[in-house]
Amino acid sequence: MSDTTFRLIYRSRSLIPAETRKAVLGEIFSSARSNNKRQQITGALLLSGDYFVQALEGDEQAVQALYEHIAKDDRHEDVTVVDERRLDERTFGKWSMAQVSDDGGADIPLLTNRDKGGITRKAADPTTADQDVVLDYMHDVAQS
Ligand SMILES: Cc1cc2nc3c(=O)[nH]c(=O)nc-3n(C[C@H](O)[C@H](O)[C@H](O)COP(=O)(O)O)c2cc1C
Known part of the structure; x- marks a missing residue:
């Protein structure tokens, strides 16, 4: 992995009907993972309610180029970049595209902790402090 990495985070609104969501998400992750691996792109994709928030690095x-390509996909709309920056190292380097979910059953499940108003991660596969900052941000963007 190179010393300087670029990371782009966007938000969009899903146009996938609830009935086909699981199958369509499966297709998206499978093409994303094989394509991203070839291009040495890593990242995380959260679907929360009707909103996608994706980090590409x-x-x-x-x-x-990948962002331009994804933005044209008719399975989502209102695609808007919310953050772009250079980084010393990748945040999601171990995933060609991590599936992040707030309803469990994903690579990175987000468990909302309502009392503290924050998010906690499942202890089984702990995330790093760096990842937590970006995941909290992605979760906030999906809610806003
Ligand atoms: C929310 C969302 C995220 C996506 N993320 C990726 C991704 O990370 N990498 C990727 O190659 N395709 C991703 N796709 C799929 C692309 O838009 C596109 O369908 C796929 O790259 C195949 O393109 P092609 O039909 O031109 O070969 C995503 C699609 C959506 C709706």
């Missing part, structure tokens, strides 16, 4: 040109 890797070579800047490759990330921008």
